[in-house]
Amino acid sequence: MGLPHLALKDSEKVLQKMINEYIGRKVALKDMQPCLICGKPSTTVLYNSSGPDWFYTCDIHLKDNPQFVIPLYGKDYEDALSKLRELKSQLNNAKISQSGSWDGWVSSIFVKNKSKGKGKESESGKTSDATSADIESETHESSKDVADPMDKVKKLQTSYENQVDMVTDLQSKNKRYQLSKTTFESRVLKKKNEQIVAAKRKREQEAYTRTDPEELMHKFSFPTVPKS
Incomplete structure (x- = not known):
């Protein structure tokens, strides 16, 4: 027994x-x-x-x-998830920065156009054409300043989406x-x-x-x- x-x-x-x-x-x-x-x-x-x-x-x-x-999950997943959170934070900050740049650009153009408009009423012919050219030049320069934050947002958005795919793939393989x-x-x-x-x-x-x-x-x- x-x-x-x-x-x-x-x-x-x-x-x-x-x-x-x-x-x-x-x-x-x-x-x-x-x-x-x-x-x-x-x-x-x-x-x-x-x-x-x-x-x-x-x-x-x-x-x-x-x-x-x-x-x-293993270390690879935890590292990928940490990177995803970091990219999400960077993307949110870039979007806020882009919004501020866009608002500032629109406001500056509005103020400059208003100021130049008063000058055009007192000037004539060639002076008026020169002022218009100046405004177009300033507008072009300002738009280039806005393009930089937009490009950054696009790059971060692409990186974020790629990282999401990586995290999803690691989840499915667990x-x-x-x-x-x-x-x-x-x-x-x-x-x-x-x-x-x-x-x-x-x-x-x-x-x-x-x-x-x-x-x-x-x-x-x-x-x-x-x-x-």
Whole structure:
């Protein structure tokens, strides 16, 4: 009777060492089984990287579902996400700067045109043409000043969009997950119960094999017909 008890203890040690980290893998269509969450057939399996536990789940349940699982991203993803936040901040600041430059440019042109307009009323012919040329020159120079912030915004927008694509790609390639505390505890309890039942069945089988054959024949023999 000592061996099954020892086996049960060994199983408990395995469960105690089981860490909350699961790896996602795909199986063939012929091997699909019901999803743990919704019961629909699935080809995605999450298996524990340190213990005897695995189950099927739909891919949709692995996304934005912290009550069930939390993705465990690597350093590459964290670095890419940090870069994305940095670009987002730079883009927002550049847009604010661009808006200020545009408003300042429009205001300056309006003031200059108004000032030049008063001068044109007192001047004639050639002087008026020269003033108009001056305004066009100043407008061209001012528009060049506005173009610089606009170019910066466009470049930052492109970099930001490329970084979003990179982060999305790294998310889709992730295969490591951590179960929520409640889910993981329920998985550990389930495995413990399964191993208790398995150990009990093993004890019964060993007890059966150690029983004397004659005792078994006597125990399970049919009653004889009484003699008349």
